[in-house]
Amino acid sequence: MIRVENLTRTYWVGTFKKKPLQAVDNVTFFIRPGETLGLVGESGCGKSTLARLILGLIPPTSGKVFFDDLDLTAIGPREILAIRKKMQIIFQHPESALNPRMRIFDCLAEPLRLHRIVIKGSLEEKERVAELVELVGLSKEHLNRFPHELSGGQLQRVVLARALSLHPSFIVADEPTSMLDVSVQAQVLNLLKHVQGLYNLTYLFISHDIEVVHCMSNRIAVMYGGKIVEIGPADSVYKNPLHPYTQLLIRAFSDIGASILEPGTRRFIKTFFGGCRFYPSCPQAGNICKNPPELKEVAPGHSVACLQI
Numbered sequence: 001m002i003r004v005e006n007l008t009r010t011y012w013v014g015t016f017k018k019k020p021l022q023a024v025d026n027v028t029f030f031i032r033p034g035e036t037l038g039l040v041g042e043s044g045c046g047k048s049t050l051a052r053l054i055l056g057l058i059p060p061t062s063g064k065v066f067f068d069d070l071d072l073t074a075i076g077p078r079e080i081l082a083i084r085k086k087m088q089i090i091f092q093h094p095e096s097a098l099n100p101r102m103r104i105f106d107c108l109a110e111p112l113r114l115h116r117i118v119i120k121g122s123l124e125e126k127e128r129v130a131e132l133v134e135l136v137g138l139s140k141e142h143l144n145r146f147p148h149e150l151s152g153g154q155l156q157r158v159v160l161a162r163a164l165s166l167h168p169s170f171i172v173a174d175e176p177t178s179m180l181d182v183s184v185q186a187q188v189l190n191l192l193k194h195v196q197g198l199y200n201l202t203y204l205f206i207s208h209d210i211e212v213v214h215c216m217s218n219r220i221a222v223m224y225g226g227k228i229v230e231i232g233p234a235d236s237v238y239k240n241p242l243h244p245y246t247q248l249l250i251r252a253f254s255d256i257g258a259s260i261l262e263p264g265t266r267r268f269i270k271t272f273f274g275g276c277r278f279y280p281s282c283p284q285a286g287n288i289c290k291n292p293p294e295l296k297e298v299a300p301g302h303s304v305a306c307l308q309i
């Protein structure tokens with residue numbers, strides 16, 4: 001369903017002398033229909049840039065993105081608009097995805113009106129919105145409220161309902177639960193799984209939390225410094241990580257325990273890696289190849305980029 005080939009996005013950064021920063025560096029992978037591919041990596045490794053490239057929100061410097069064999073980097077704005085309906089994104093901060101001055105009813109009805117699926121004020125509009133709130137486990141009473149009158153978990157449900165309103169087939173969930181309490185996180189993750197089963201949705205599930213990614217995904221891709229350094233079946237990557245970076249990521253999580261996953265984990269990983277994106281200043285530099293070669297398949301469907309293996 002989704003295929004990404006040699007995708008690269010370079011930013012030119014620096015105040016006086018601009019230097020290239022490869023936010024996404026020659027990334028190739030696929031996501032099968034109905035599958036969840038988990039994308040995991042520390043802050044700044046390029047996860048969100050990769051998501052935005054796939055959705056066509058920013059253009060790549062080079063490389064291609066295919067959606068159902070249609071090359072999204074080669075089509076015009078009209079065709080992109082039609083495809084956009086089928087590809088939705090859920091962000092980390094649900095409140096920023098909703099208009100604070102709109103009641104929840106209008107937040108949910110808006111995409112239906114914009115795409116001329118319903119007419120404003122019609123009975124069909126009411127029915128469609130009622131179906132959506134029921135689907136995500138909210139009540140009709142919530143429809144009259146404004147976004148600031150809902151909790152983070154309830155807001156994320158509204159964002160999911162809004163994304164589902166246009167019957168997408170592919171959803172990017174970019175750290176959808178990292179701002180929520182642990183108990184609410186589980187409810188939202190279960191809901192994501194539930195609707196995936198109902199509609200055979202394909203997910204790219206992004207998180208810095210490898211445990212959550214393991215629970216949610218069929219396969220896991222590990223990103224480091226803009227590159228995919230390991231990709232394979234979720235259990236295989238989680239239980240038998242081959243790249244030293246994946247091993248560190250898993251060890252970091254198991255060492256500090258689940259109770260302080262966020263934001264302590266993020267700080268921990270940053271400290272662990274000296275806050276750097278590249279291998280030379282990493283304390284494990286001796287174990288991680290500085291210039292990883294192409295991904296090499298070492299077990300069925302499990303590929304890794306490391307010279308040591």
Ligand SMILES: Nc1ncnc2c1ncn2[C@@H]1O[C@H](COP(=O)(O)OP(=O)(O)OP(=O)(O)O)[C@@H](O)[C@H]1O
Pocket residue numbers: 011012013021023041042043044045046047048049050208
């Ligand atoms: N518009 C931009 N201009 C310049 N650099 C950018 C831009 N957007 C992102 N970057 C840089 O690209 C790199 C990857 O950023 P990205 O947001 O994709 O990381 P991320 O893995 O999603 O991080 P986080 O988990 O913190 O959201 C970072 O070093 C970031 O500073």
